[in-house]
Amino acid sequence: MVEALKGRGYRVVAPTVRDQAIVYGDIDGADELPRGWGDVQEAGRYRLARRDDEALFGYAVGPQSWKAHLHPSVQRLWTARRRGDAVTVEAEPPAAERFAFIGVRACELKAIAIQDRVFLGGAHVDPYYQARREGAFIVAVNCGQAGGTCFCVSMDAGPRVEAGFDLALTELLDGEHRFLVEAGSAAGREVLAGLSTRPAAEADVAAAETVIARTAASMGRQMRSDDLHDLLLGNLEHPRWDEVADRCLTCANCTMVCPTCFCTSAEDASDLAGAESSRTQRWDSCFTLDFSHMGGGSVRASARSRYRQWMTHKLATWVDQFGSSGCVGCGRCISWCPVGIDITEEAAAIRASRADAVEAGS
Template sequence: MVSPVGAFAAPVITDAAGLGVLVAALGVDGRRVIGPVCRDGAVVYEPVTKLSDLPLGVIDEQDAGVYRLKKTGDSRYFAHAVGPQSWKRYLFPPRQSLWSARRRGKGFEIVKDTPAPAPEYVFLGVRACELAAINIHDRVFDNGDFADPGYLARRGRALIVAVNCTRAGGSCFCASMNCGPRAEQGYDLALTEIVGDGGLRILIETGSERGAAIMAGFEAPLADKSDLAAARDAVRIAEEGMGRKMSQGARKALGKSLDDPRWDEIAMRCLSCANCTLVCPTCFCTSTKDLTSLDGKTAERQRVWDSCFTLDFSYIHGGSIRRGTAARYRQWITHKLVHWHEQFGMSGCTGCGRCITWCPVGIDITQEARVITESFVKGG
């Protein structure tokens, strides 16, 4: 699926009109293009059919517990950072039917409809941190013992058009997680917006054969050295503009600080609302729901997103394991930054910053990790 960058077609340079042609070309052959659009005061991932659907000149002000869109004269279509949604909404939908059952005599029979073929999505505007998150889910949903066929089918068909960030969001810290801001691999096409005297130019890099097939019909001049340098500079601005970073050594420190008093201090602020887990592009926990018809003849089992912040999540007879908010926050952050490594050989955090922005009380994962890491270093 993924080959070294540059092995397919040489990068080309285009402009806004060219981007419009590309958006149209992405949507042929039954492909469903999903990209950033403004809705309800946020940039969300919704169907995109034409260039004007994209949030031209829209900037998001983000900080801990803060998110505001601002319309500017910026000529970029991807000047915003990541919004509340992530691509997991499409690859790993919030609600999936597992099967249904019909009562038959004393027993019942399970009915599993042959699933409709997975839609062929084109994800337009996948940021480096989001590519990293998708890469993480590829590992989670094929865990060596079991695989999730639905996820793998949707994932296998999805085409990824990455966008290299040229502006850092207020909560971003991907650079310190080694996940961005430049998409290094795993994309079919990658776009970099370059703002210069001549207006907006867009560098298009090809990362796969499928990307090359789309670019085959696309007429644009090859990018020259100065274009590549300008694109690199644009991404560097995002990298240098990141105000937050994850502490080095957080993994070790958190793993050895399970009894740290800081957990109780965080619990005094944390509402245990589960926002962080729902906006997180890598959180994968689910619950099952059993729906029964009123006449009791049919039943359906659904898989729905769940969160480790609920009391029910850890319930076994006699009570929940994680009764306190401190234990639930500790579970979430240590899973992301510590135990994920042991489970999947990688961090569960990509530095996208969503959990910081969408926390109603502004709890900042980088700050909490820093406090605990520093106290561990001092104490140890």
């Protein structure tokens, strides 16, 4: 498959092991995939662990998401050059390369669909995102292993891949190491036709269903999501915001690893001679003081206000903006928080105290 995609001119990006984590990088062959590696994740904790099999996709998710390739952290927008009295401004052209992503999980596909709505669904389309997105070939993977911080079932985002893929794989390890593959597009069927395959037997399909069901039943976390919008917006002055602020470092890790967060800022720079300047778009975060800085200072100066802004936007006002939650239950914000703040725990605490208050009042 890797050879077939490279032969069609795709830049193949897939999970690899680097710096003691599963990260997405360019590969030339399947031998660069994380064979035999799994991961252990809990609040504020992540480590790789050897499995007792040869699984290629036997981990949950790592610190990176596909956002890093579709909506890169640094994007030059334009460059201005002065030659004598004349100034020319040249917009940075969108990237021409086409990506093939291998190993995209259901929660990540849901995250890509959410970012599609943000960057492509409104009146102002992001041409850089559009170019990368339209040229992408997606090889998805149904999850065979739930992580300790995963809660995609709660957010209706996995572990089964439903849509938005060209090919979808289910890794089967029941004696014979093999993959059940499903084509989800004409491009996927074309690639599949050129691979060495055999028709799937009923036993293969049943085995794949068992893998997905087992994963769904073993989620590391859960979060009731049907009432989150009203719950959070109705408790903006809840004392729990102060409690979480006492722990929060406002480091922005949660927004950097989140596959749906999209906030950016723009930076202008010029050379020492004043002959050339440029504007660059960079990832930013609602956890930074500068992000809400206005004429009189930062609108959200406290850790309390910044954590509340992030959580209420992610789970409540995102629905008002885009018609869906901004959370896909991947658990990255829990695993990669240095102090182990758990978004599912915070939502549950607010709900429990409200229930206690109602009971006391009755």
